[in-house]
Amino acid sequence: TALGALASSAGPDSSHRGIPLSRLLNGVSAAVAQAFAGGVWTLVEVSEATIRSGHVYLDLCERDSGGQLVAKARAMIWASTATRLLPEFERATGVVIAAGLKLLVRARPVFKSQYGFSLEIDAIDAAYTLGDLEARKKEIRIRLQQEGVFEHNRRLPPPWDYRLVLVVAPQDAAGLGDFRKEAERLSRFGVCRFVYAHSRFQGEGAAREIVAAARAALAELTLGSQAQAVTAIAGSAAVEVEVEVEVEVEVPTGPDAVVIIRGGGAVNDLAWLDDYELARFICDQTIPVLTGIGHARDSTLADEVAHLRFDTPSKVIAGIEQHALRRAQEARTAWEGIHAASSRIARDTQSILERQDAQIRTEARDHLARARRDSTAALHAVSVSARQQVHDAARASLGWVTQVHTEAAHDLAIARQQVPGLLSEVRFQSLARLGEGRGAASLAYRTVLDGANTRTRAALQASDDALQRVTERATDQIRQARVHAQALMREVAG
Numbered sequence: 001t002a003l004g005a006l007a008s009s010a011g012p013d014s015s016h017r018g019i020p021l022s023r024l025l026n027g028v029s030a031a032v033a034q035a036f037a038g039g040v041w042t043l044v045e046v047s048e049a050t051i052r053s054g055h056v057y058l059d060l061c062e063r064d065s066g067g068q069l070v071a072k073a074r075a076m077i078w079a080s081t082a083t084r085l086l087p088e089f090e091r092a093t094g095v096v097i098a099a100g101l102k103l104l105v106r107a108r109p110v111f112k113s114q115y116g117f118s119l120e121i122d123a124i125d126a127a128y129t130l131g132d133l134e135a136r137k138k139e140i141r142i143r144l145q146q147e148g149v150f151e152h153n154r155r156l157p158p159p160w161d162y163r164l165v166l167v168v169a170p171q172d173a174a175g176l177g178d179f180r181k182e183a184e185r186l187s188r189f190g191v192c193r194f195v196y197a198h199s200r201f202q203g204e205g206a207a208r209e210i211v212a213a214a215r216a217a218l219a220e221l222t223l224g225s226q227a228q229a230v231t232a233i234a235g236s237a238a239v240e241v242e243v244e245v246e247v248e249v250e251v252p253t254g255p256d257a258v259v260i261i262r263g264g265g266a267v268n269d270l271a272w273l274d275d276y277e278l279a280r281f282i283c284d285q286t287i288p289v290l291t292g293i294g295h296a297r298d299s300t301l302a303d304e305v306a307h308l309r310f311d312t313p314s315k316v317i318a319g320i321e322q323h324a325l326r327r328a329q330e331a332r333t334a335w336e337g338i339h340a341a342s343s344r345i346a347r348d349t350q351s352i353l354e355r356q357d358a359q360i361r362t363e364a365r366d367h368l369a370r371a372r373r374d375s376t377a378a379l380h381a382v383s384v385s386a387r388q389q390v391h392d393a394a395r396a397s398l399g400w401v402t403q404v405h406t407e408a409a410h411d412l413a414i415a416r417q418q419v420p421g422l423l424s425e426v427r428f429q430s431l432a433r434l435g436e437g438r439g440a441a442s443l444a445y446r447t448v449l450d451g452a453n454t455r456t457r458a459a460l461q462a463s464d465d466a467l468q469r470v471t472e473r474a475t476d477q478i479r480q481a482r483v484h485a486q487a488l489m490r491e492v493a494g
Contacts (some may be wrong), residue, residue, distance in 0.1 A: 015037050025113035032111040039106035039122055046101045047072070049119030054079030056086070056097065075119035077106060085124060092126035095133075096269070100204065104128035133271055137301055140276045144305065149283040153307045156288050157254040162192045162320050162328050166221060166255045168214045171198045175263040175292070175313035182317040195255070195470070196223060200263045207275030214258060214281065222254045256287060260302060261292040261313035273300040282306055292316035389492045404481055408474025415470050419463040426452075426459045 048059040062070050077085060090096060097103070108122035146151040167183070169176050183194040197217035199209040240244055255364040260282075279301045282289045288307035291316060303309040309314045312326060429453040 021463070022113050025111070026074045026349075028112040029113060032109050032117075037119075039108040040250075041125070042105055042119075043128075043349070043463045044075075044103050044105055044107075046097060046099055046103065048099055049097050054082060056082050058097070068201045073117065073119055075105075075121055077121045085122070089124050089126050089129075092130050095271075097127060098269075100272075102132045104131065133274070136271075137274045139401050140274065140279055140301055143276065144279060144283060149280065150305060152283045152331045153305055154283055154291050156286070156307055158288060158307070162256050164193050164195070164221070164255045165259055165320070166195045166214070166217050167194055167259045168210060168217070169196065169259075169313070170197060170201045170411075173201070173262045173313070175261065178420070179261060179292075179313040180219045181313075182321065186317075186321065186324070192320065200426050202269045202272045203349075206272045210260070210273075211278055211281045212322065218255065218258070255287060256317060257288045257290055257307075258307070259290045259292070259316055261316055263313065264294040270300050273302050273303070278302055279305050290319070292318055301348065331458040390489060393485060393488040393492065397488070398483055400476060400481040404474060404477040407477070408470065411470040411474070412467070415424070415463070415467050418466070422459050422463060423456075426456055452491050 009391060021224075043062070044060040045062065046058055046164075047061045051058045057078070058075040059072065061072040072186040086097065095101065097314050098110050104125035105119075105121045105363050107119035107121050109117065110120050111117050141150065165183075167179070170180075183192075186192045187194060195217060197213040199213040200206045201210065253377075273293065282305045290308045291300075291302060291306040291311065292313040294312075308319065310319055433452070434449075
């Protein structure tokens with residue numbers, strides 16, 4: 001061959017001064033063209049892709065299981081081939097050739113003296129690319145299933161209502177504008193509040209950025225909810241202290257759901273979301289995760305593990321609206337049921353109260369009539385008893401007055417009987433002593449006579465005193481009898 005002929009002339013001498021570089025490279029080009037007359041099906045990974053003047057320029061590589069680079073090469077798809085090849089590939093796979101994509105291509109090695117070694121691609125196996133993407137998804141899916149978390153978020157109960165929703169989306173994602181428009185309408189009417197966290201959704205490391213943005217937003221919302229809880233509890237405690245009324249405070253504990261949305265795109269654009277870390281993050285959430293990624297034909301692992309999957313971002317917000325509407329209708333139906341039940345209970349209660357009121361009125365009239373009859377009889381009995389007691393008291397007081405008069409007259413008679421006797425005794429004693437002392441001297445006689453007079457006065461005074469005491473005793477007994485009779489009369493009359 002030409003390359004062999006060139007190689008045989010190794011070792012310079014006086015007649016050979018070397019060959020031009022172009023001749024050497026042309027020889028290499030001829031050797032490569034002779035060795036690879038046709039294309040070879042080759043497994044490659046795209047590390048960079050650019051289009052200039054209709055030509056597609058690729059940087060291809062191969063990595064080992066550890067991710068280390070083991071081979072690389074430049075490749076191109078000429079415009080004449082690209083106009084046919086790329087639309088067919090994109091229609092079959094939905095994938096646009098870009099970095100990170102693994103391909104099975106038919107490549108023919110070429111070597112040109114001016115540009116060096118490269119590969120010219122004239123065919124791409126779309127089935128291999130689809131199979132590789134699906135194999136990568138299947139591997140992650142099996143891993144999540146073996147870990148027992150694949151259906152964790154899907155099995156969560158739906159929130160009773162959406163009050164706070166975290167939305168994770170690219171900054172200028174297609175479809176985010178329509179989502180925001182409806183979300184702002186819900187927020188304006190106090191139905192639900194939406195908090196947004198932004199991240200890249202394609203390219204190397206996009207899945208990690210999505211997880212990091214979502215975790216940071218969840219942590220911030222959780223801390224905010226805890227602060228609101230402390231404030232609300234402190235406020236309710238103050239109310240309890242001041243008003244002494246138990247206040248129940250409802251405090252949000254964080255978002256009710258996480259929404260992950262982006263607009264449509266090529267399959268390989270969405271393939272960045274077929275990531276284990278992102279899927280595991282969704283599975284581990286204790287609140288429902290809703291996805292609206294791409295279009296109806298698109299499906300990612302994030303959609304598979306999410307609580308609810310919607311075709312587009314607009315359908316996500318529509319689903320939230322329908323949920324809120326359904327809850328509002330349920331609440332209205334429940335309110336109407338409560339109102340009807342309360343009205344029925346009120347009517348039944350009113351009927352019962354009316355029957356009880358009529359019964360109470362009837363029983364009250366009966367009791368009042370019996371009470372009137374009983375009171376009339378009791379009053380008559382009291383009147384008869386009072387008259388009897390007055391009669392008895394009058395009779396008793398009359399007896400007491402008669403007794404007092406009798407005793408007083410008896411005491412007075414005794415006193416009158418005793419006075420003459422005492423006078424007689426005094427006179428007798430005086431006469432006796434007078435007779436005995438008649439022989440004494442005139443002075444003794446007067447002395448005796450004076451003594452007799454003194455005793456006589458004393459006796460008279462004693463009799464007067466006795467009569468006075470009898471009179472006072474009789475008067476006191478009469479007064480006591482009168483007071484007793486008057487008190488008895490008052491008691492009877494009262």
